Amino acid sequence: MPIPDRTTIEAAHERIKPYIHHTPVMTSAGVDEAAGCHIFFKCENFQKIGAFKARGAMNAVLSLSDAERAKGVGTHSSGNHAQALARAAKIMGTKSYIVMPRTAPEVKKRGVRGFDGEIFECEPTLAARESTLAEVVKKTGAAEIHPFNNYEVIAGQATAAKELFEEVNDIDVIIAPVGGGGLLSGTALATKYFSPKTTVIAAEPEGADDAFRSMQSGKIEPSQSNSIADGLLTSLGDKTFPIIRENVKEVITVSDAEIVSAMRLVWERMKIVVEPSCVVPLAAVLKSKAKFAGKRVGIILSGGNVDLERALKLMTE
């Protein structure tokens, strides 16, 4: 399968529509005042399983042949993709095998078990995740659905930005957070096909600035993985990086303190629950106000799955 084109993304959207929420776009006078621009938040925190990942996983599972799907699906994921894949498998009547780092938030493990996903815990390193998953796939014959380095997943994630463009005209800039790059590459493709005048910017934690460095060096750099934004700690993949390199104008990095401050703003002013990874784009706007002054800015609010205990600690420390 080649890089998803316009038709592929349109087909993905039609395919997943019965199984996902058409999430609302929210605006906030208070946040606009703080940011100095007009922000349209695509609220994927209200998506099924509380994150945009419901889109990509659903598209990937729906795109399998019946024979493939019957053997189940497997993945390694620090959280939201895990729940998303377990949910998609349950909807389609098949099994899911989920490799998770033992450090993953309890709320995310509960979510996977709630969709009858079978969890395999491993050490919180990429090597441990991959080797554990390889074993599981070998034993079960399950189809591996990578969290981001998979064109069906990318096409699914693209539908969030597609919906935003269908609802709001003349967006000057769209910003997505970047971890492995599934949401960002999907957003970049949706922008290219459905709103080509819009600039695409990525936002990334300083402590996991591998995408920033990869854009500088021209090759995929490893992540150091040191940020509270636990959904953004992975490195780019060989499917996501070329799309990002070609279609994303720049990567803005933000500190953990800036992330907490943006998170607090969203909770207090917009009355919605968002996870740290989710507010990285807003933190980038608040940090680089001159760049966005007076513009119409689209932000994909990626998810709301956060342990309340952890949120309390972050916001009161």
Added chain:
Amino acid sequence: MPIPDRTTIEAAHERIKPYIHHTPVMTSAGVDEAAGCHIFFKCENFQKIGAFKARGAMNAVLSLSDAERAKGVGTHSSGNHAQALARAAKIMGTKSYIVMPRTAPEVKKRGVRGFDGEIFECEPTLAARESTLAEVVKKTGAAEIHPFNNYEVIAGQATAAKELFEEVNDIDVIIAPVGGGGLLSGTALATKYFSPKTTVIAAEPEGADDAFRSMQSGKIEPSQSNSIADGLLTSLGDKTFPIIRENVKEVITVSDAEIVSAMRLVWERMKIVVEPSCVVPLAAVLKSKAKFAGKRVGIILSGGNVDLERALKLMTE
């Protein structure tokens, strides 16, 4: 002015529409599963100033004559009505004088100051509030806008339920929280005029169960004011009680532990920020499942103004 009739509420709605949000109605498969019924949440936590009180205060200020309004408006309020009145006054270019208990959450005081309201702090008793306000009104000539015992305010609060009935058909039961009874009496009147087959139920904290006792005794009982639901600690008024007595079928009381549990469910499953007072109706449904089994239940989510530290401490203790 008599008890608001259908025409009065329709006129109030038209009057305030330019100044308030038409808030969304949300549903949640996760909450429905926990509750055993189908709940339609009218999200007044997304209302201007984060609570339904924006409706009643706006209607009251818009209903004054120009000469009355020029002298400013005053009230005593533990929080949301204070911000709502300050906002309405600012929009209409007049002054607001707000008597607040010194124990009111800081986030609510900041909100009042943000709308240029002048705050007069007093002891957290009804007597202290009333005497302080009487002084302020005497000195300034301001029009007193009572937080709930005021027909224009009641007509304004009624518009939340009116909007819910316009959006969702065949609601079997509608539940509102009750403190002074402004939202509840407005909800009861909106139901009577716009969805007469719907049953109206009130939900109240056990530690401030004056409405429950008032319904038993047939007269207004004082409140003991002991609950984390700080928006629901006041007693009924002589304008709200007769409406409630005639139109509300029953009052269900819930404990603080049940309120915290419902609050956690909303934050975790719906990804929205709600204050303790706001989830009292959901706590009532979760406590009395048999009564609501399989029904279509409307709930006014009254507000989202809560100190994050306080909320997170409540939910993680």
